[in-house]
Amino acid sequence: PGRRGSPRPAPRSGGGGGHSASCAKANEDFPFPEIIELNVGGQVYITRHPTLVSVPGSLLWEMFTQKNIRSLARDSKGRFFVDRDGFLFRYILDYMRDQQLVLPDHFPERSRLQREAEYFMLPELVKMLAPKLSKQNSIGDDPCQSDPEELSPNADGTRNLASAGATLTSAGAGAPGGSVTASTGAAGTEIRRSGFITIGYRGSYTLGRDSQTDAKFRRVARIMVCGKTSLAKEVFGDTLNESRDPDRPPERYTSRYYLKFTFLEQAFDKLADAGFHMVACNSTGTCAFAHDQTDDKIWTSYTEYVFYRE
Numbered sequence: 001p002g003r004r005g006s007p008r009p010a011p012r013s014g015g016g017g018g019h020s021a022s023c024a025k026a027n028e029d030f031p032f033p034e035i036i037e038l039n040v041g042g043q044v045y046i047t048r049h050p051t052l053v054s055v056p057g058s059l060l061w062e063m064f065t066q067k068n069i070r071s072l073a074r075d076s077k078g079r080f081f082v083d084r085d086g087f088l089f090r091y092i093l094d095y096m097r098d099q100q101l102v103l104p105d106h107f108p109e110r111s112r113l114q115r116e117a118e119y120f121m122l123p124e125l126v127k128m129l130a131p132k133l134s135k136q137n138s139i140g141d142d143p144c145q146s147d148p149e150e151l152s153p154n155a156d157g158t159r160n161l162a163s164a165g166a167t168l169t170s171a172g173a174g175a176p177g178g179s180v181t182a183s184t185g186a187a188g189t190e191i192r193r194s195g196f197i198t199i200g201y202r203g204s205y206t207l208g209r210d211s212q213t214d215a216k217f218r219r220v221a222r223i224m225v226c227g228k229t230s231l232a233k234e235v236f237g238d239t240l241n242e243s244r245d246p247d248r249p250p251e252r253y254t255s256r257y258y259l260k261f262t263f264l265e266q267a268f269d270k271l272a273d274a275g276f277h278m279v280a281c282n283s284t285g286t287c288a289f290a291h292d293q294t295d296d297k298i299w300t301s302y303t304e305y306v307f308y309r310e
Helices: 018-026 059-063 089-098 110-119 123-129 154-159 161-171 177-191 229-239 264-273
Strands: 035-040 043-048 080-082 195-207 223-228 253-259 277-290 297-309
Touching: 043 089, 089 110, 110 123, 195 229, 195 264, 223 229, 229 253, 229 264, 264 277, 264 297
Parallel strands: 035 080
Antiparallel strands: 035 043, 195 223, 195 297, 223 253, 277 297
């Protein structure tokens, strides 16, 4: 691409980064083109110059308001290069457009995005991303539309559970042990949160040619738990394996927990003790293949049980 003599560069160019350099020489008062190509950590972004300078004092504002355009790093195609996380820059650029923050549900890289906001000198975005003290007096994410329980009045009842139990215990100190346990249990039933818990398992079995032959079942390899984290921990306690979804906030949902035991009846007993009742179940079965020697059909199945507590 050759040099252009017009005072304002054309908004589009088919020549890649060379267009930026030529426009810089065309007008000393406005060295940057209207449309700017960026290479951020290997990811290419195309945006308007006013977007990059929309937050005065930010790093991008400093980069794209200077007169010496030659001081900015370029890649092999002439695009302006920024050595930062190319994936997270999309959220930085979104914020530069309208000064609002919109993240996906359960965004896993909030702390890393906060670090990027600090690098790009965006103090308001840093404040939006900073963890705040939740109502449970623990550091957690901001409440979002997918977690309305964070603002629910039931949260107050949960926080008072320990103090209510202590009051009942002290009030019944002179009574027989059985009566104290019963009153505590009744109060606990009133304070407990409602919700659903789904447990599921995948299994397989062999069915022979003779329909009268008993099916040969393989043991259950793993019982999965789906539901709100706080409910799952309340019901299953130490028998809940959280290794596949660690540090999940209590008011968020998960489908990756599983139990450390493999007996369905044991899971049912724990749910029943916690006041849950089964409300639905479903199961699917598919024929995977037939055994070469005996023509026995190998079936695989997946079953889910849905429990609810009022």
